[in-house]
Amino acid sequence: MTTEKKEKPKLKMAVYWGAACGGCCVSILDVHEKLFDVVAAADLVFWPIGLDFKYKDIEDMPDGHIDLTLFNGAIRNSENKYIAMLLRQKSKIMVAYGSCAHMGGIPGLANFSTKEELFDRVYFETESTVNPDKILPEPNYKIPEGKLELPYFYNDVLPLNKVVCVDYYLPGCPPQTERLLEVFMAIVNGSELPSKKSVIGAYDKTQCDECERKKTDNKKIKKFFRPWEIEDDGETCFIEQGVICMGPATRGGCGVRCIKGNAPCRGCYGPPPDSPDPGAKMMSAIATMIDSNEDVEIDKIIEDVVDPAGTFYRFSAPDSIIRRKL
Amino acid sequence: MKKITIDPITRLEGHGKIEIFLTDEGDVENVYFQVPELRGFEKFCEGRPVEELSQIVTKICGVCPGCHHMASGKAADAVFGVEPTSTAKKLRELFYMAHFVHSHIAHFYVLAAPDFVVGPTADPAKRNILGVIEKVGVEVGTEVIKQRRKAQEIQALLGGHQTHVVMNIPGGVRKGLTEEQRADIEKTAKGFIEFANFSLQVFNDVVLGNATYLDIILNGPYSLKIHSMGLVDENNKVNFYDGKVRVVDTVGNELCKYSPKEYMEYIAERVEPWSYLKFPYLKKIGWKGFVDGQDSGVYHATPLSRLNAADGMATPLAQIEYERMYKTLGGKPVHATLAMHWARLVELLYSAERCLELVTDPEITGKNLRTEIDRSKIVGEGVGTVEAQRGTLTHHYWTDKNGIVEKVNIIVGTTNNNAPICMSIKKAAQGLIEKGTEPSEGILNMIEMAFRAYDPCFSCATHRLPGDMPLIVNFMNKKGELIKTVKRD
């Protein structure tokens, strides 16, 4: 009797971006030589940055046709949202890939201002803009030849899970390529995946666990410093030098890359499990470290925390409890 | 009227959409290139400490984060009124050269080569990097990936983070270079130079050696007579990291030469209701519509324009290639859109050579990485300009006395080319789509080649990777009802 080895069917994979910078896609490219293994194991059925399939192709697919979708980028407009829903319907596994899809990411900083403020600045006020007729981009614009359409621009940036159900989150800005490969191979080899809705490709422990800088229990802060105000010795915990670092409230997995570059962590890997709002947790921790019980002195010290929202919610504003400016 | 929609334009970073309107007779009546996205960094950088911006703005584009990091870093230096130490400057430029090497390699082999090496109208299934590899051999393919990786590794080493760099800090850089690291980079840099030369050889043999391609480049519907912008050093040689902005007109005379902080006197941006992306033009000439020629305010900022705007290259080998290019293409300035690919390779060689210069500079391993900042000397305004792979990039910040950002203005590389891209596409469409006939796949691809040449980056506004291009062409009647769909597969 002969047993012929069955050819494992190739994984159907889609990659799409909402409001994103392309860094996530580059992180996929950064598999470098492994690109060949990836191509061998998976067919990319949709990847606007790289492949020429159109929305129509997706619409024509049967539901659940795609095995794995890596959705990167946040939801900024009606197009992002439509494609997100389309891909959700067509995909078995929907992964929120990267900080923007996971928590809103940097585009989410826009939630600190309203859409109107944003448009005013970009199309009216910017110094180099000449716009006497106060023209703004319009979702439906009549031209002599016919009609031109643009997506609707939403009031706030949303993480992917606010518009569709997400199976897994693969955090990072962008995700560390090694983490992606681990996850990718796990899926290809059909090895057992963690429970739905959980974060993959990152550790449960936060940055400090990996961070090689010297840490002590001397977490007392008399004055906060901005990175350029200190002579960083490259060895002592940033916080113990008075510089705010999101490391303690941020999952490991990136290889403490920013800290290795002598820059404090800004939190792109998001919170550890069961931490409802990493910004609030970190605010609580940092404030606790303030080394004073005197009303006036505390105020003085806090003056140097120049931008709480932008510091503690650098990547997570749209996914936080108060997700936008009210 | 018929309307052809290409949506999304694929193989580009960020989002793009081409609308081609045909008259009932089937002539191309008009072409619109739309950018359907906006993120509004100009607004949401407000309120942040200015030193944080160099890390925030890299997120404008994950393909050329290094450019935004550098422009931002320089703007922040200006805000704080500090000059980086000379070691810091050299480290930054070294990083930046590696950034150019990786990007230019990627674009030429992965994005441009398919159209030439494999052929513009070749079987789409083969018209991608894998097709290229088939033609030139697997070892070349592996070499491409390897060289790009090495360039990425240098960025990771100096930038801390290979994509979203954290290198700059006002007054300098966060991290220095050790001797053995330097030695490694020196080896790598030599490799770059070899590879750049090899790439030029490939272009020479495969493209220039092929009469058809040469014809497409020189006589195809791919030329646009517009002004050229580029950053030049004190000798008017091409420089990516620093210098003055120079613009030469369609016949090669200097229109203006200004230091980056004066940009607002020379550049203005226009808003169109059908695109989220603005359209810059030369302020002194003014906006004359989507038209080319000496009297138009439209300019481009691309590898080709950089070479057009300069008097030469600052490194010997690149200078030779520079001269050869213009000789072959019949003198300066060159308006053949597709010559951008050649120009890009000349730049690749320059970047590689410059990389070696810097890494062999004794100061590069210096320990003095940062100039102290004196709070009392904070200027509160700063402009930072560099040449991004895709055009002149300017960041302009206003802050309060503590360096907290109050206003931000950004003119991104590709934005410069927004109008030219629209025009090139229109021109190509008009030249290629024949009256009454439904355009073939090859034709549509050749239309896309028009914008592909700009290596446009629409996340900082596009770019391209391997893959073929099935395209849906919708033919609509005047009421906009769909009459017929031609699907290419």
Added chain:
Amino acid sequence: MSNEPKIVSFLCNWCSYTGADLAGTSRMKYAPNIRIIRVMCSGRVEPTFVLKAFREGADGVLICGCHPGDCHYHEGNYKCLRRYKLLKKYIKQMGIDEKRLRLEWISASEGKQFAELANEMAETMKDLGPANIKEKLDLFKKPKSINENENVEKEKSEAI
């Protein structure tokens, strides 16, 4: 009651909660807007709780702890004070009126002061009017399926 302002209040077990109990045993009357959550120490109160309260529809949040120096756990109330001050700076950035968040010291014997505080707080909230934070943040509904996706008009209203 629904149009009346809602105030969530975190009281430490040893001083403030006992103080509020005293207000009760002394039959002092105060506005019913305040709803009390007991924690062992004001040092347990973290920004997450306050933000959650606002998110769920509170118009105001009141934190009470032992007087400085009187903390049952030595310094918990100081930790609370520090977090409160930073949190205030944050909510201001997020467009929540600072007056909606307040920290006061109430000892076990200050039933009267607590009653007055409760009234004061209710008054302030009435002056400020409803915060409507819940309403504002609930605006975006997650559609069940693509077919249920809101029509263009809805999109428009969201966009504007």
Added chain:
Amino acid sequence: MEEPRIGVYICWCGTNIAKMVDVEYVAEEMKKLQNVVVSRNYKYMCSDPGQDLIIKDIKENNLNRIVVSACSPRIHELTFRKALENAGLNSYLFEMANIREHVSWVHTDRKEATEKAKSLVIAAIKRVGFHESLDKRSVDINPATLIIGGGIAGITAALEIAETGKQVYLIEKNNCLGGNLAFVDLSYPDMSSVHQILDPKIEKVNKHPNIKVFLNTEIDEVFGYVGNFETKINGTAEIEEILKFGNVIVATGLKPFDPSVIPEYAYGKFPDVITSIEFEKMLKEGAIKTKYGKAPKNVGIIHCVGSRNNNYNEYCSRTCCASGLKYANQLRDALPDAGIYELYGDMRAFGKGCEELYTETSKKDIVFMMFDQRNDLPRIKTSGAKDNCNMIIKVNEKLSGEKLNIPVDMVVLLVGAQAQDNAKDIAHAVGISMCGNSFYIERHPKLDPVATTTDGVYIVGSCQGPKGIIDSVCQARAAVSRILGTIAQGSVQVEVTTAVVNEDICCGCQTCICVCPYTAISFDAEKNVSVVNEVLCKGCGTCGSACPTGAIRCRHFTDLQILSQIEGLMSLELEEV
């Protein structure tokens, strides 16, 4: 975690709650909530039938969560927890909603009060769903007892315990035992000599094999929990000693009011204006003399000095009136012809034999005069050249309404009682609370007057409020009986609502370590995680709020529990089931 099956009980508390809150309606509404299996209302939940109701339901409907909505948990939480235990349910699967102190007693609009009560109960229900069984740790009782304060209360307690053969450590901050009583000559109402009562006791204490006395000693921090306390003390010899004990009695007593702050009485200005303490000394020495060594012809005794007056202490010091009468008698015996004037606010001769003493005294040619001790204190002035007396007391006599000038050679000020200056330090050291006047708060004013909210710590004597000898001794013995009770049991159950570190999450940032007021958290460099010593942890939860990762869980006050409580509090309409 198993699906919660919640029982909800709304208490009427007679009419206390029912008159202001529609308890039936609230109970009905709660039935709509998910996981609520039974929802009842009852007249007195804390009564035995009330508790039996819960126990019965737990058994019949196998409930696993209980919410009682009644009075303050500070009063009856323990009662109901016991009930759960009796039904075989872990006592922490319980939550209380306070709709009496925080609702019915403070609001006036029934509709609003009912709405508020509703949301408080919903919050409790949402919270209890996330409660977890916590195993109470039963710990052996160390039979030794620490007594802080060597006054009559402390001494009495010490001897009581020592007599049963148990060890006592008696800490006294002064250089001798006896406290304030040691300065007193005779005691009222029977005029018996104090030193005849006190001195033998002191001697017995000093000699007792089971009592170790530390003079000139103050404690700074007591660690641990009921049954297992310990403290470091520096005795006179400056040698550090570690004491271990199972219970603590705080008997730090009181401090006499300093009258120099009352301008009217010119204390310190006139040498013959003296305090009751100074007068007792005089009596002990057996000679009542002015500064010039003469026997006073007229003596004034002023009551309520520093007491019952908003500028000083609002409360009554309880012992002064009787002491005043005692002095009148002692003066009369010593100076048969002297004029004796009692200036009082109200004569509060309460207690066995005291009213009798008042009557007796009034027959002894003593002039009693009443003044308004709140708004119109008597004023002591210098006498003129021709009046042959030391000073003049100007007083507006309240009953006659006359302005009187009383010539006196000596004035005795009946100074009130105040809490000790270091009352707060002691409170912190042993972890008990103080009321407004820095006197310590008992667990329950009527039902549990000597215990405190901290298990194993008792308060006796004047540190809880001004007292005479009798009350102090009663309290001391009461506390002793409680302590001997627990010692007899040999073990006691302790709270386990401490903080705990999830080692899979903790990143070792060590933020929590310097946050803990009890140095209960240490760093395990091996595992790179923080570790909580549950013996030292008092469960304040500050570390939990400081932890940036959420690795520290504050048992029974977890993020999840509090966040869901907030949701409940704010939930507008109830989801149907």
